[in-house]
């Protein structure tokens with residue numbers, strides 16, 4: 001068993017941050033835009049030595065500007081899922097913020113339907129399982145965020161599998177967004193919350209108070225034993241993104257994923273943004289093996305454990321568990 005053919009579960013991956021560079025080249029060609037590969041990479045990817053949140057966030061404006069048509073949204077989703085399938089991913093939840101894709105004139109429904117079409121076509125063509133998470137944004141109004149929650153309800157079990165809260169965590173504290181998760185619970189929509197990335201344990205504690213079962217990043221939990229205990233006690237899973245955390249300086253120095261894992265915190269390994277971070281899931285797994293004492297068996301166990309947290313029905317969960325149990329046997 002090697003990393004490439006190990007079946008993997010991806011839970012934290014942003015669509016706009018994971019655009020295939022070849023696909024973007026194709027789009028630019030179709031629009032008669034001349035841009036060298038080098039310039040294109042500069043627009044889409046952080047530099048190798050990025051240790052700065054601002055540089056990281058700047059890399060989302062160009063891809064977002066390209067994702068303003070039904071075709072591009074469809075193609076981007078389809079292409080991403082195919083790439084994931086080729087890397088051994090058997091289940092992926094792709095997230096994006098519908099409110100950032102309506103400036104070109106699309107309606108919310110058109111945006112979501114285009115992404116779902118990409119998901120369904122990929123499933124039909126290569127058999128990859130997955131779902132779409134709609135992100136509410138910290139910089140959007142309450143009205144817009146509630147609209148996204150309603151949209152998630154409308155397409156739940158029809159491609160959409162849950163919601164998330166994303167955006168500048170330090171500027172807009174998690175505490176301000178209780179209304180999103182109250183509504184989500186009322187409508188029985190599963191959710192995850194970005195917390196403990198750019199902000200500290202208060203943000204994580206709020207996410208826990210909002211009864212989340214999954215936290216995007218959550219790495220600052222390492223700063224407080226009580227928060228770590230609470231995460232364990234409440235059986236919460238942390239969606240860990242090692243490379244991204246180092247690039248945004250959420251973590252300076254050694255990443256705490258190994259300490260969290262050894263302490264008994266449930267973790268899943270993800271890239272956050274394949275293109276912006278300039279990494280793919282297999283490279284991320286290899287980085288974990290190279291920089292920690294975790295073994296390939298540990299990574300398989302993390303994947304098996306993650307299945308209990310995916311936003312899917314029991315039938316899908318059982319299918320995935322069987323595939324992963326077989327791979328553990330082969331080790």
Ligand SMILES: [Zn+2]
Nearest residue numbers: 014194216272
């Ligand atoms: Zn994220």
